[in-house]
Amino acid sequence: MVNITINNRKIAAREGETIMEAARRNNIYIPSLCWLDGVHSVGSCRICIVEVEGARTLQASCIVPVQDGMVIRTNTEKVRKARKLLYELILSDHPRECLSCARNQSCELQKLGEMINAEGDRFVGERSKTAIDDSSPSIIRDMSKCVLCRRCVTVCNEIQGIGVLNVQNRGFDTVIGPAPGLALDTVNCTYCGQCTTICPVGALQEKDSTEAVWNALFDKRKRVIVQTAPAVRAALGEEFGYEPGTLVTGKMVTALRELGFDDVFDTNFAADLTIIEEGSELLERLTAALSGKQAVLPMITSCSPGWIKYVEHTWPDELDHLSSCKSPHMMLGALTKSYYAQKLGIDPKDIFVVSVMPCTAKKFEITRPELANDGLPNVDAVLTTRELGRMIKEAGIDFESLEDSRFDSPMGASTGAADIFGTTGGVMEAALRTVYELVTGRELPFEDLHVKPIQGLGRIKTAELSIEDPLPEYSHFGGTILRIAVTSGLTGARELMEEVAAGSSPYHFIEVMGCPGGCISGGGQPRPVDDAIREKRLEAIYSEDEGKVLRKSHENPDIRKLYEEFLGSPLGHKSHELLHTHYVKRGIYNQLID
Amino acid sequence: MGGQSKTKACACKNISEQEKYNRIAEVIEEYRDKEGSLIQILHLAQGIYGCLPHELQQFIAERLEIPLSKVSGVVSFYSFFTTEPRGENIIRVCLGTACYVRGGKQIVDKLQEILGIEVGGTSKDRKFSLEVMRCIGACGLAPAMTINDKVYKQVNPDKLRSILDQY
Ligand code: SF4
Ligand code: SF4
Ligand code: SF4
Ligand code: FES
Numbered sequence: 001m002v003n004i005t006i007n008n009r010k011i012a013a014r015e016g017e018t019i020m021e022a023a024r025r026n027n028i029y030i031p032s033l034c035w036l037d038g039v040h041s042v043g044s045c046r047i048c049i050v051e052v053e054g055a056r057t058l059q060a061s062c063i064v065p066v067q068d069g070m071v072i073r074t075n076t077e078k079v080r081k082a083r084k085l086l087y088e089l090i091l092s093d094h095p096r097e098c099l100s101c102a103r104n105q106s107c108e109l110q111k112l113g114e115m116i117n118a119e120g121d122r123f124v125g126e127r128s129k130t131a132i133d134d135s136s137p138s139i140i141r142d143m144s145k146c147v148l149c150r151r152c153v154t155v156c157n158e159i160q161g162i163g164v165l166n167v168q169n170r171g172f173d174t175v176i177g178p179a180p181g182l183a184l185d186t187v188n189c190t191y192c193g194q195c196t197t198i199c200p201v202g203a204l205q206e207k208d209s210t211e212a213v214w215n216a217l218f219d220k221r222k223r224v225i226v227q228t229a230p231a232v233r234a235a236l237g238e239e240f241g242y243e244p245g246t247l248v249t250g251k252m253v254t255a256l257r258e259l260g261f262d263d264v265f266d267t268n269f270a271a272d273l274t275i276i277e278e279g280s281e282l283l284e285r286l287t288a289a290l291s292g293k294q295a296v297l298p299m300i301t302s303c304s305p306g307w308i309k310y311v312e313h314t315w316p317d318e319l320d321h322l323s324s325c326k327s328p329h330m331m332l333g334a335l336t337k338s339y340y341a342q343k344l345g346i347d348p349k350d351i352f353v354v355s356v357m358p359c360t361a362k363k364f365e366i367t368r369p370e371l372a373n374d375g376l377p378n379v380d381a382v383l384t385t386r387e388l389g390r391m392i393k394e395a396g397i398d399f400e401s402l403e404d405s406r407f408d409s410p411m412g413a414s415t416g417a418a419d420i421f422g423t424t425g426g427v428m429e430a431a432l433r434t435v436y437e438l439v440t441g442r443e444l445p446f447e448d449l450h451v452k453p454i455q456g457l458g459r460i461k462t463a464e465l466s467i468e469d470p471l472p473e474y475s476h477f478g479g480t481i482l483r484i485a486v487t488s489g490l491t492g493a494r495e496l497m498e499e500v501a502a503g504s505s506p507y508h509f510i511e512v513m514g515c516p517g518g519c520i521s522g523g524g525q526p527r528p529v530d531d532a533i534r535e536k537r538l539e540a541i542y543s544e545d546e547g548k549v550l551r552k553s554h555e556n557p558d559i560r561k562l563y564e565e566f567l568g569s570p571l572g573h574k575s576h577e578l579l580h581t582h583y584v585k586r587g588i589y590n591q592l593i594d
Numbered sequence: 595m596g597g598q599s600k601t602k603a604c605a606c607k608n609i610s611e612q613e614k615y616n617r618i619a620e621v622i623e624e625y626r627d628k629e630g631s632l633i634q635i636l637h638l639a640q641g642i643y644g645c646l647p648h649e650l651q652q653f654i655a656e657r658l659e660i661p662l663s664k665v666s667g668v669v670s671f672y673s674f675f676t677t678e679p680r681g682e683n684i685i686r687v688c689l690g691t692a693c694y695v696r697g698g699k700q701i702v703d704k705l706q707e708i709l710g711i712e713v714g715g716t717s718k719d720r721k722f723s724l725e726v727m728r729c730i731g732a733c734g735l736a737p738a739m740t741i742n743d744k745v746y747k748q749v750n751p752d753k754l755r756s757i758l759d760q761y
Contacts, residue, residue, distance in 0.1 A: 163661025169670045179651065179666030187662070589652060589662060 004070040019061035019072055020048055030074050031083060031115050033090075033108065034149035035062035036198055037530060039159070044150055047086055047112065050074045058082055080116075087118050095144050101202040102390075106527065108200030109147060135183035137367050138191035138207055138360040138523075143175050146203040152176060152195035159516060161491040162310070164189045188313040188588050190490065192306035192514045193360030193384075193523015206360045206524055209381045210391050216352040216381070217260045223344070224352045226261040227332050227411075228252060230268055231358040231422030231519035232385045234540040238526040239389030240399040245536030247544055250404020255392050256356075257405065265336070266407040267355065268414030270328035271421040271430070273562070274303065275553035277579055278325045279435045280570040282509055283474075290476045296320040298485075298500065298507040301427050303327040306361035306514030306523070308583065310490050315497050316585035324580040326378070328421065329355040329362065330371050332411060333378035334578040339566045340411065353379045356388045358422070358522035361514065370581050384524025413558045416449075416551035419544040424488035424518035425454040425461065426541070428511040432465065432484075433552045439467060439474040449551055450542070454486040457517055457534060460495060461486045462507070483507045489516035615653065617642050622657045632658070632668055636675060645676045673714060674725075681716045681723040683761050686740045690729025693736040697751070701737055702726060704751040708758065721761065 002013045006028055013022035018041065023030050034045040043063035050061045053071035058079060061072075073079065090109070098104050112118075133141040153176060156165040164187050168175050178187045196204045216224050237248040256264045281299065288295035302308060302323040311322065326334070333355070337348035355362060359382075365371065366379040383391070392399055406412065417433050420426030429451045436444045446452065453463040465482040485507045487493055493512045499505040515522045520537040521529045545551060553559065567574045621638045625631040639654060640646050646669050655662040669675040685705060689698045702713065705724055709717045716723040732738035735747035746757060 157661070157664075163663055166661065166663035166667040167671075168663070168667050178663050179648070180670055181648075182662075588656065 002066045002068050002070075004066050004068075004072060006072045007074055013066040016065055019050060019052075019059070019064050019066055019070075022066050023061065023072075023074065028074060030061050031112055032062055033112055033147065033200060034151065036151050036154075039198070039530075040149075040151045040154040042150055042154075044148060045086070045090070047083060049079055049082055049086075051076050051079055083116055084118055087113060087116055090147055091118070094147070101145070102205050102208070103202035107202065133177070133183050134207065135185040136189065136191060136207070136364065137185075138363040139184060139189070139193060139196060140205045140207050141177065141184065142203055142205070143177065144203075145201050146176055147201055148174060148176065149200060150176065151198045151200070152204060155194050155198055159489060159491065160190070160192060160194055161494050162188065162190060162192075165195060186589070188310075188586070190306040190310045190313070190514060191361040191364045191523075192310075192490070194515060196360060196523055197521070197525065197527055197529055206384050206387065207363060208387070209363065209383050210387050210394075212381045213354050213383060213391070216354070219352075221350060222352045223262050223346060223350055224260070224354065225263045225265060225336050225340075226256050226354045226356060227265040227267045227270075227329055228256070228356040229329060229358055229422065229519060230271065230419050230426075230541065230544075231522060231525070231537070232356050232388070233544070234422060234520060234537045235358065235525045236385050236389060239386065239392075243536070244533040245540045247540050248399075249544070250406070251399060251402040252388075253407055254402040254405045255397055255399060258397050258402075259391060259395055261354070263340075263408045265332060265411040266414050266418075267329045267332055267357075268418035268421070269407075269411040269556070269558065270332035270335070271418035272414055272553035272556045272559050273331055273579070274325055274328045274421075274427075275417060275430050275434050276559060276563075276570050277331075277575060278302075278323050279431050279438065279553075281323055281325065282431065282435060283438070284571065286480075286482075286508060287476065290480065298505050298510045299323055300500075300510045301512055303421070303427060304361070304512060304514040304519075305359065305365035307490070307493060307512045309361065309364070309586075310493065310514065311497070312584055312586045313588055314494070315501060316587070318497065318501055319583040319585065321500060322583055324582065326371065326579055326581045327362075327365065329357065329382075330365065330378045330581075331579045333366075333380075334373055335411065335562070335566075337373065337376055337378065338578060339562065342566075343410070348374070348376055352381070354381045354383060355379050356383045356385065358385050358519045358525045359515075360384060360523040362524075368584075370584070373578060386524060386526055389526065410558055410561070413556060414548075415553055415556050416545035416548035417553045418556075419541055419548065422519045422541045423538045424457070424513050425451070425486045425511065426518065427513075428454055428484055428486050428509070430553060431509070434554045436465065436467070437552065438554070439470050439477050441471045448546070454484065454511075457488075457531060457538075459487060459489065459492040482509070484509045484511075486511045488513040488518045490514060614643050615650075618650070618653070619657060622654065626658060632660075632665065633672075636665070636669060640675060645679050647677055647679075651677075676714065676723075678716060679720070681720050683721060683741055684723050684725060686725045686727045686730075688728070688730045688732065688736070688738045688740075689726045690733065690736075692729070692733035693738055696736040697749075698737040698739075700751050701739060701749055701754070704754050708754060722758070 004011050004013050011026050030048050032048040035041050041062045043060040046060050048061045049058040051073040052059045152165050157163045164178050165176055168180050216222050233249040233252055236252055237246040253264050285295045285299050300321045302325050333353045336353050337351055341348040362382045371378050417430035433444050454461040462485045467477045467480045470477045483506050517534040521534050618639045622635055625634050651665045652662055655665045687702050709722055711717055713724055713726055732747055737749050738747050739749055
C-alpha cells in the first residue's frame with residue numbers, strides 16, 4: 001500500500017501502479033491520448049501530465065509509478081496551460097477534416113479537445129505524412145491523421161505478434177507503418193483489424209463497403225441478401241448507446257429489412273452446417289489415424305480469415321492441417337447463389353450477397369479467387385458491425401424503437417451451437433457437442449453442454465475428452481482420449497503452430513481465432529473494447545445459446561432438409577464443390593513471392 | 595598513400611554478392627543473442643555490403659526472426675545507416691563545436707552545392723557520398739573534413755573543387 005495525495009484527496013494506491021491508474025481507480029479523470037489501459041503505456045503524447053510536488057518538471061502520469069507520500073495535482077494552471085499547448089501542437093499537424101471523417105463523434109482526439117476546452121489555431125505549420133495506403137481490401141491507413149500514439153504498434157507486435165506496423169523514420173518524418181515504401185498488401189498483414197479497434201483517430205479504418213451496399217440496394221435488378229455473423233448481435237447495440245453485452249438480434253433483423261434487404265439470413269445457419277462438415281472431416285481424419293492410415297493431425301479450424309492469412313504467410317508448409325471448410329458466411333453465400341437461387345428460380349448473377357461481420361479480414365476473404373463458384377464470388381460485400389451501425393444511422397432509422405423480428409427461411413434457423421461460434425472456444429464446443437454424440441450416441445458429458453476448460457479469455461486453453469462405449473460403427477474410437485486446444489489472438493496461435501511444425505503437437509483438434517477473445521472482439525466491432533467489454537459480449541453469446549431449444553448443430557431441422565433436398569451427404573460431391581476450399585502459400589513478405 | 599586513402603565505401607568490392615551475404619550471415623549468428631544486437635549487426639552489415647538495401651534488411655529480419663518493419667525502423671531512424679549504395683569516396687565533414695564555429699557549416703553548404711546532393715546523399719556519378727560527423731579530434735586545425743581515410747585540415751571552401759578533383 002502506498003499513500004499518495006491527488007488534488008488534496010488522500011488515496012491508498014497500489015504498489016507499482018502508475019499515477020494514472022491510481023487516479024482512475026479513484027474516479028479522478030486525467031486527460032490522456034496515447035495511453036490504453038492495460039495494453040499500452042509508453043508516454044509518447046504527454047497529454048496526461050500532472051504536477052508532482054518536488055519534481056522539477058511536469059510528469060506523464062501514465063508512466064510514472066506512485067511513491068509513498070507523493071503529492072499530485074492534476075488541474076493546476078501550469079498543467080492546464082501545458083496540456084493545451086501540447087494539444088494544439090498535435091492539431092497543428094492534423095488535417096481537421098472532422099466533418100468528412102469516419103471517426104467524427106467517435107474520435108478520441110475530438111473528445112480530448114472537448115474535455116480540455118482547447119482553443120483555436122495558434123500554430124499553423126507545415127503538414128507531414130499525407131499518403132493514404134488503400135492497397136488492401138480490408139484496411140485503410142491515412143497517416144495524415146495519425147497522432148503517433150503507437151497503440152497500433154503495441155497491438156500488432158505484442159498482442160498479435162505480427163509486427164507489420166512499426167515506427168519508421170524520425171522527427172518530422174516519423175510515420176507508423178511497414179518498411180518505408182511498402183504498402184499493406186505487400187507485407188504479411190493478416191488484415192485482422194485489431195489495430196483499427198484501438199486507433200484513437202481516423203488513421204486506421206476498415207475499407208468502406210457501405211457505398212457498394214447502398215448501390216446494390218438501390219439497384220432494382222438485384223436481389224440483395226444479407227446475413228449476419230453470431231458476434232454482431234452481441235455488439236451492434238453499443239453503436240446505439242446500449243450497454244456492452246446487450247443482445248439486439250431482433251432489432252437488428254428489423255433494421256436490415258428497413259434498410260431494404262430482400263432476405264435476411266443468419267450466418268448461424270451456416271455455422272451449424274460448418275459443424276456438420278467439419279465434424280465429419282475430423283471423424284474422417286481420426287478414423288484414418290486410428291486405423292494406421294495416413295492422416296494429418298491435429299486438424300485446425302478454418303473459419304477465421306485473419307488466422308488463415310497468418311498461417312499462409314508464416315507456416316506455408318503446414319496448410320494441410322487446416323480444415324478444408326470455407327468459413328460459415330462463405331458457405332452461406334455459396335448456397336444462396338445455388339440452393340436458394342434454384343428455389344427462387346432466378347439467375348445467381350442477379351443476387352448480391354452482403355455479409356455483416358465483426359471482422360475486417362472477411363473483406364479480404366471475399367476477394368480470394370478460390371472462394372468463387374461458376375465465376376461468381378460467394379459473397380459480394382462485407383460490412384463490419386461498425387459500418388452497419390453507420391448505415392442504420394444514415395437511413396434515419398431509430399434503432400431503439402424497432403420491434404423485434406426473425407430471420408428469413410430457409411437459411412435463418414440455427415441452434416445454440418452456432419451462436420457460440422462468436423466467441424473463443426465456441427467452434428470447438430459446438431463441434432464436440434455434435435461429434436461426441438455422433439460417436440457415442442450420448443450427450444456431451446459437461447454441465448449444460450459447456451466445455452468449461454476451453455471457455456473464457458485465457459490465451460491457450462486445453463482439454464481432454466475420453467471416448468468410452470462408442471456406438472458399434474465407431475468401435476475403433478473406444479478408449480481414445482481426444483486432446484483439444486483452443487486459442488485466440490495470433491501470439492497463442494504461433495505457440496501452437498511451433499509445436500505443429502515440429503511434429504510435437506499433442507492435440508487432435510485445435511481451434512484458432514485470429515482476434516483475442518474471438519469474433520466478439522474482432523477488428524470490425526464497435527470501439528472501445530477491453531477485457532471487461534469482451535466478457536460482457538461473451539456472456540451475451542452464451543445466453544443466446546442457452547435460450548435456444550435446440551443446442552446441437554445436427555438437430556437443426558433446416559440443415560437436415562438442406563442435405564435431403566440439395567447437398568446429399570456431408571463431405572459429398574456438392575459439399576466439396578460449394579462448401580470446401582484450399583489454401584495458398586504466401587511468403588512472409590508478399591513482395592518476395594513470384 | 596594513394597592506395598590507402600582510396601579505401602572504397604564498399605570494402606569488399608572484389609568479393610561476390612553471395613560471399614557478402616555469407617559474411618553477413620556469420621555476423622548475425624555471432625551477435626544474434628547479444629544486447630543491442632540489431633544495431634551492431636546493421637553496422638557490420640553496412641560495412642560489408644556498403645549499404646543496407648531493402649533486400650538485405652529483409653535477409654537480416656528473416657535471419658533474426660523479427661519483423662522487417664523493426665529493422666527498417668532502426669535503419670530509417672539513424673542517419674549513419676544508408677539504404678542506397680554509397681559513392682566510391684566518402685566525404686565526412688566535421689561539425690563538432692570547434693569546426694562548426696570556424697566554418698564547418700559553410701563547407702557542408704559548398705559541398706552540397708558542388709555535388710548537387712544533400713547530406714546523406716550520393717552524387718549522380720556515384721563518385722562521392724556526403725556525410726557529417728561529430729568531432730574527429732582535429733579541433734586545433736578546424737575546420738576539418740575527411741575523404742575516405744585522408745584528413746583535410748583548415749579547409750578553405752574555395753579550395754574544395756580542387757580537392758575533389760584529385761579523386
Ligand atoms: S481523426 Fe478525429 S480530429 Fe482528425 S479529422 Fe477525424 S474526427 Fe477529426
Ligand atoms: S490488421 Fe492486424 S496484422 Fe495488419 S497491421 Fe493491423 S494489427 Fe497488424
Ligand atoms: S495509426 Fe492510430 S494507433 Fe497507430 S500510432 Fe497513429 S494514431 Fe496511434
Ligand atoms: S497518455 Fe500519458 S503520455 Fe500519452
